[in-house]
Amino acid sequence: MIDVMLVDDHEVVRQGVRTYLDLQSDITVVAEAGSGEHALELIVDHAPDVVLMDLIMPGGMDGVETTRRLKAISPRTQVIVLTSYHEDEHVFPAIQAGALSYLLKSVKAPQLADAIRKAAIGEATLDANVASRIVQEMHRGSRDDPDAFAELTHREMEVLQLVAQGLQNADIAEELVITIKTVRAHVSNILAKLHLQDRTQAAVYAWREGIVRRDNSSDG
Numbered sequence: 001m002i003d004v005m006l007v008d009d010h011e012v013v014r015q016g017v018r019t020y021l022d023l024q025s026d027i028t029v030v031a032e033a034g035s036g037e038h039a040l041e042l043i044v045d046h047a048p049d050v051v052l053m054d055l056i057m058p059g060g061m062d063g064v065e066t067t068r069r070l071k072a073i074s075p076r077t078q079v080i081v082l083t084s085y086h087e088d089e090h091v092f093p094a095i096q097a098g099a100l101s102y103l104l105k106s107v108k109a110p111q112l113a114d115a116i117r118k119a120a121i122g123e124a125t126l127d128a129n130v131a132s133r134i135v136q137e138m139h140r141g142s143r144d145d146p147d148a149f150a151e152l153t154h155r156e157m158e159v160l161q162l163v164a165q166g167l168q169n170a171d172i173a174e175e176l177v178i179t180i181k182t183v184r185a186h187v188s189n190i191l192a193k194l195h196l197q198d199r200t201q202a203a204v205y206a207w208r209e210g211i212v213r214r215d216n217s218s219d220g
Contacts (some may be wrong), residue, residue, distance in 0.1 A: 001026060001027070001028050002026055002027045002049050002050060002116060002117065002120045003028060003047075003049045003050070004021060004027055004028065004029050004030065004048055004049065004050045004051070004052065005027060005029070005030060005031040005032070005039070005042060005043070005046060005048040005050075005051045005052070005115060006031070006032045006033070006051075006052050007018075007032075007033045007034075007036070007039045007051060007052065007053045007057075007063070007066065008034070008052070008054040008055055008057070008082070009034050009035060009054065009057040009058055010054075011034065013054075013105070013182065014032050014034075016074075017029075017052065017082075017112070018032070020112075020113070021113065021116075022110045024113055025160070026117070026213075027113060027116055027117075030046050030048055031045075031046045031048065031078065034057075035057055035058065035059045035061070036057055036059065036060075036061030036065060036066030036069075037059060037060075037061055039053075039066055039070065040061075040069055040070060040073065043070050043073050043074050043077065044073065044074075044117070047050060047074045047076070047077060048074075048077055049068065049076075049077065049078065049120045050077070050078050050080060050116050050119045050120055051077055051078070051079050051080065051083065052080050052082045052112075052116075052162065053066065053067055053070075053079050053080065053081050053083075053099065053139060054081075054082060054083055054088065055081060055083040055085055055090055055094065055105075056083070056084075056085065057122065061112065062130060063083070063094065064090075064093045064094050064097045064166045067079050067081075067099050068097040068098060068099040070098075070112045071097070071098035073093065076167065078101075078119040078120065078122065079098060079099045079100055079101075079117055080099070080100065080102075080103060080119050080125070081094045081099045081101065081102045082103050082104075082105060082107070083103075083104065083105065084113070086104060086129055086130055087129065087200070088200055088203070088204045089166070089199075089200040089203060091130055091134070092164070092166070092203055092204070092207050093164075093165055093166025094166075095134075096164070096165050096166065097165070099167070100117075100119055100122070100124050101115055101119055101124050101125040101220050102126050102127060102130045102206050103115060103125065103127050104127045104129075104130075105127075105168065106128070111125075111135040113147075119160070122209060125206060133148065149211065151193045152190065152193060155176075155195075156186050156189055156190050157180040157211070158176060159170060159172060159176070159183060159186040159187060159190065160190050160202060160211060161204050162175060162176075163187065163190075163199050163202055163203050163206070163210060164202070164203045164206035164207055166203070166212065169183045169184060169187070171210045177212075187202075190202055198201070207216075
């Protein structure tokens with residue numbers, strides 16, 4: 001049996017998904033949570049094989065942060081993002097946080113069940129539009145500049161990495177022990193130096209150029 005936990009603030013969504021999954025002979029829903037905080041409480045007791053994770057939830061913890069903390073508690077648990085949002089600013093941070101699969105709520109029930117089965121054995125499933133966007137970004141290639149980030153200061157590089165991980169200004173300020181005003185200034189400088197329009201473009205660009213992976217694999 002594949003143990004599944006549902007994390008979504010809409011009870012009607014959880015009920016609908018659970019009703020279908022209960023019909024599957026090899027899948028059982030072992031827990032439900034209406035918030036990220038509740039999900040982290042339940043993960044300790046249940047440690048499910050797969051979690052279906054909504055991204056936008058009320059309270060202080062969204063799906064990205066919940067995924068990050070959940071994976072730290074139960075690394076073997078695979079996370080499938082099930083959301084209505086397909087924009088880059090949601091997709092890339094979710095994957096960076098540890099989500100294996102990314103599906104939209106328009107997915108058909110049999111496809112969702114199949115994605116759960118694949119996730120249980122470590123195989124990813126991506127919505128077609130999301131997969132196409134990821135491939136396009138990863139294959140767009142680097143700029144002609146051999147070091148596109150040469151103009152950024154060390155602090156600006158730190159801020160850029162956290163932006164790419166989906167953190168907001170307040171979270172970045174807390175992480176780096178600086179003021180929100182200083183974070184805003186750094187973000188403005190980053191956008192100007194990289195000739196980008198907004199933080200979403202900055203996050204996607206950082207992912208495409210490998211800054212997140214490069215930083216995470218370095219000694220600091």
